[in-house]
Amino acid sequence: MKIYSLALVALMCSSIAQAQLKTPAPSPTQSIKQDFALSSVTLEYSRPSAKNRTVFGGLVPYNKVWRTGANAASQITFGEDVTFGGVAVKAGKYAIYTIPKTENWEVMLYSDLNLGGNVAGYDATKEVAKVLVKNHHVATKAETFTMQFQNMTDNTMDLVIRWENTKVVIPIKAEIDERIMKNIESSVVKDNRPYYQAASYYFNNNKDLKQALEWTNKAIEQNPVGFWIQALKARIQLKLNDKKGAATSAQKVIDLATKANSDDYVKIGQELLKQAKN
Secondary structure, three states: OHHHHHHHHHHHHHHHHHHOOOOOOOOOEEEEEEEEOOEEEEEEEEOOEOOOOOOEOOOEOOOOOEOOOOOOOEEEEEOOOEEEOOEEEOOEEEEEEEEEOOOEEEEEEEOOOOOOOOHHHOOHHHEEEEEEEEOEEEEEEEEEEEEEEEOOOOOEEEEEEEEEEEEEEEEEEOOOHHHHHHHHHHHOOOOOOOHHHHHHHHHHOOOOHHHHHHHHHHHHHHOOOOHHHHHHHHHHHHHOOOHHHHHHHHHHHHHHHHHOOOHHHHHHHHHHHHHHHO
């Protein structure tokens, strides 16, 4: 009886040890949160590897709905309304399904987050967006399935899908200009006026440069030692073709940045001064 009890304890200990054994996931998950426009976009997916297998046309059949990764379906969360491949999509969380083809892919955003990898139950009526994108053949092979955001601007970026020698790109855009302009119009009349931010937006988006210069001067009044504000002023003056004024502002950048021990802005000031004197 004692021997039996000891054997049972040993078996239980062995079972616990096996249950606690952790090994690498064959298709590890990845989560990416990207600040974008006025909010963020989050991507969650699993990353299978080719492992000497033919991926598209083999492991992943052509012309059939694919969960776009391994395990459950990939998911994307938009913090604000966007266009996905040119299709308007409301803020929210969606599953990503695709239909890979030899010349192009169909990429779908799907409202049912519970379907997962069970594509046999796929219901086209639950598609929020469906876009057709070109299938690019690239020379460099991607061993592991990859999704990432590239080519960022203030309100645009690309969702890039890569595996094996295939690459597809889906453009994402947020229409933020109208909201920002309204915020600028309402905020610059308040006591704590964000002159620098408003001027920066006008400069970066090719709006009224004279207004941007006026706001920059007011920002300098608020913060006379702000060398980064002087740098913006010099850039605006260069766009307005006021090289003499830009040279004066650039020299102020150098002087103020030197006092603040900001080597990066000293270099920026020197480059702006060079542009102003050309």
